[in-house]
Amino acid sequence: MKLLVIIVFLGVLLNGEAAPDASYYAKLAREHVFMVDRDGRSCDPAVVWGWTNNVRGYSVKTSLRWLSAGLTNWWATNSPTTHTSPPPRVVVFVHGGMNPYSAGKDRLMNTELMDSLAASNCYPIFIVWNSGPFSAYGEHLFVIRQGENHKWTAWATSPFMLVTDVARGVARLPRTLCGRFNSDLEAVDPHTGMIKFSDEPEWEQFEPAVATNEFHTFRPPRRQLGPWWSEARWGGVPEYVLTLPTKIVTLPLLDGLGTESWDIMLRRTRTMFEPTASYDISHKVKGLTGGTTNQCNAQNFKVVDKWLNPVDDISHLAGTNDQTGAMTFFCQQLVEWSATNFTELPFEFYGHSMGTIVLNQMFRNRPEIRAERIGYLAAACSIEDFKTALFPYLTLHTNTQFYNLSLHRERERAEFPLAILRVWVLRDLIARGSLLNWIDDILAQPNTISDRTLGAWDNITKSLPDIPKELRGRTWFRGCEIEPDSPFSLSSLTGAIEPQVHGDFTKSIFWSKDFLWPASTNQLALRPE
Numbered sequence: 001m002k003l004l005v006i007i008v009f010l011g012v013l014l015n016g017e018a019a020p021d022a023s024y025y026a027k028l029a030r031e032h033v034f035m036v037d038r039d040g041r042s043c044d045p046a047v048v049w050g051w052t053n054n055v056r057g058y059s060v061k062t063s064l065r066w067l068s069a070g071l072t073n074w075w076a077t078n079s080p081t082t083h084t085s086p087p088p089r090v091v092v093f094v095h096g097g098m099n100p101y102s103a104g105k106d107r108l109m110n111t112e113l114m115d116s117l118a119a120s121n122c123y124p125i126f127i128v129w130n131s132g133p134f135s136a137y138g139e140h141l142f143v144i145r146q147g148e149n150h151k152w153t154a155w156a157t158s159p160f161m162l163v164t165d166v167a168r169g170v171a172r173l174p175r176t177l178c179g180r181f182n183s184d185l186e187a188v189d190p191h192t193g194m195i196k197f198s199d200e201p202e203w204e205q206f207e208p209a210v211a212t213n214e215f216h217t218f219r220p221p222r223r224q225l226g227p228w229w230s231e232a233r234w235g236g237v238p239e240y241v242l243t244l245p246t247k248i249v250t251l252p253l254l255d256g257l258g259t260e261s262w263d264i265m266l267r268r269t270r271t272m273f274e275p276t277a278s279y280d281i282s283h284k285v286k287g288l289t290g291g292t293t294n295q296c297n298a299q300n301f302k303v304v305d306k307w308l309n310p311v312d313d314i315s316h317l318a319g320t321n322d323q324t325g326a327m328t329f330f331c332q333q334l335v336e337w338s339a340t341n342f343t344e345l346p347f348e349f350y351g352h353s354m355g356t357i358v359l360n361q362m363f364r365n366r367p368e369i370r371a372e373r374i375g376y377l378a379a380a381c382s383i384e385d386f387k388t389a390l391f392p393y394l395t396l397h398t399n400t401q402f403y404n405l406s407l408h409r410e411r412e413r414a415e416f417p418l419a420i421l422r423v424w425v426l427r428d429l430i431a432r433g434s435l436l437n438w439i440d441d442i443l444a445q446p447n448t449i450s451d452r453t454l455g456a457w458d459n460i461t462k463s464l465p466d467i468p469k470e471l472r473g474r475t476w477f478r479g480c481e482i483e484p485d486s487p488f489s490l491s492s493l494t495g496a497i498e499p500q501v502h503g504d505f506t507k508s509i510f511w512s513k514d515f516l517w518p519a520s521t522n523q524l525a526l527r528p529e
Contacts, residue, residue: 022050025108029108030066030070032123032124033125034063034067034127034326035048035101035128036272036326040272040325042329060329067333068333068341071123071337072341074123075342078121088345089347089348090122092125093351095506096378096435101130116509127327127358131354133258141158142155166253169254172252172256176441179442183437184414187413236414239428251431254431255442258438259442265354266354269357269361272326273325273361273365331369335368339370346373349371350375351375352378353378356380357385359374359389360385371393372399372400373400373402373403374400375402377405377505378499379454383454403516405455405516406477407436407479409458410482411434412433412457415502416432436456436502437456440452440459450466481521483500497526507527508524508527
């Protein structure tokens with residue numbers, strides 16, 4: 001990404017044009033980004049990313065005003081009366097977990113992404129929240145205790161929490177190790193005819209029959225099989241065995257520390273809508289006055305009334321609001337845009353990984369939001385969360401189309417999280433598997449299939465009977481094809497067309513129907529890093 005920015009910068013200089021300055025990016029961020037901090041408060045992205053100084057009196061209302069102004073100006077020159085091909089639309093994108101604020105900045109500065117959206121005549125709005133794993137674990141260690149903010153107590157007990165987390169990971173090692181072995185063995189190609197740990201062949205026979213039974217499901221063809229000794233068929237067994245000791249050593253850390261980070265990231269998807277300040281009455285009590293005079297009682301009444309009746313309407317906002325999550329007001333703004341201000345403008349919503357949890361909460365809280373298309377990319381939300389949020393919404397909005405995209409089941413199990421190191425043996429130092437694979441098998445504690453992730457192809461395929469018949473004509477589930485293997489085939493370094501790893505979905509042309517549901521084979525290449 002940094003190299004791309006440098007190349008663009010040098011290119012405009014050679015052409016005699018001035019490179020975009022900080023003020024340009026500050027305006028771009030304010031018109032296309034809605035940023036929320038870990039406590040659910042709105043942030044000025046231009047300030048967070050260092051492009052300008054603080055704005056006096058900034059509030060969530062300020063951010064919504066900037067977004068509205070940008071959308072209004074864009075619509076004035078891109079409405080159907082002034083611009084007919086391609087049709088204009090608003091694309092709202094929510095990123096997933098493991099993304100610090102800097103990832104949102106990189107996405108906004110990705111000229112190829114922004115140019116592709118502009119070429120499609122899309123007005124993008126990025127919802128940015130801090131889902132960085134280190135930030136999340138730090139909050140668990142030093143701030144949160146039993147769901148509440150106890151900063152000083154948390155600091156004092158942080159060493160004990162760290163020891164407890166690691167000890168729990170060690171104690172659970174036999175359980176997690178067995179789960180890892182089972183997942184890894186299933187990643188070995190069952191078509192070798194020599195090892196049979198997977199039910200893949202049975203699914204390959206069963207799924208075509210499902211696709212012809214009124215369901216718009218799609219089971220991609222398998223890759224071309226190489227010789228029996230190839231990595232494609234044996235899943236890199238030699239390096240797996242060689243690095244098995246490091247997997248065993250790091251697995252308790254992934255379990256003990258990773259589970260707590262996952263829980264805090266889940267917490268942040270809720271504080272976006274319900275910040276903890278809504279329930280913290282300690283600072284409210286400090287504002288009460290003593291005495292029995294009418295004046296004291298009136299002041300106390302105002303404090304209590306403000307706490308019991310928080311501001312829940314944009315028009316009543318007069319500054320930063322600590323009682324209701326910033327996303328609540330953003331959702332209200334979306335209702336106003338889609339139902340009143342821009343009724344001719346299609347609104348589309350896309351979520352990657354944990355971003356789908358945020359979208360579920362959005363549609364659950366404000367079902368009045370109008371969406372022409374909803375796309376879930378490698379969804380980390382549970383199937384149950386999806387059902388309780390989207391089934392009522394899709395029933396209410398009969399023109400909305402829903403798309404759910406997943407990695408191939410073998411790619412889900414065989415992803416190398418450290419492949420970015422670009423060293424053959426180092427890529428296999430820790431447990432294999434995509435983030436969804438880790439969530440289902442390590443980080444979360446699912447009790448039923450419905451508690452497992454929606455984005456894993458195995459999970460959603462088994463749950464297809466849960467889809468109401470009246471929705472089956474508008475719910476589309478696609479598993480991505482396996483690309484031909486290369487030395488780093490199970491990493492994000494292949495230059496593939498179809499997503500091969502969890503993070504590839506954000507490099508796709510995800511807002512295109514040709515990617516979501518290609519007529520035959522997807523031909524839209526992924527953007528390079």
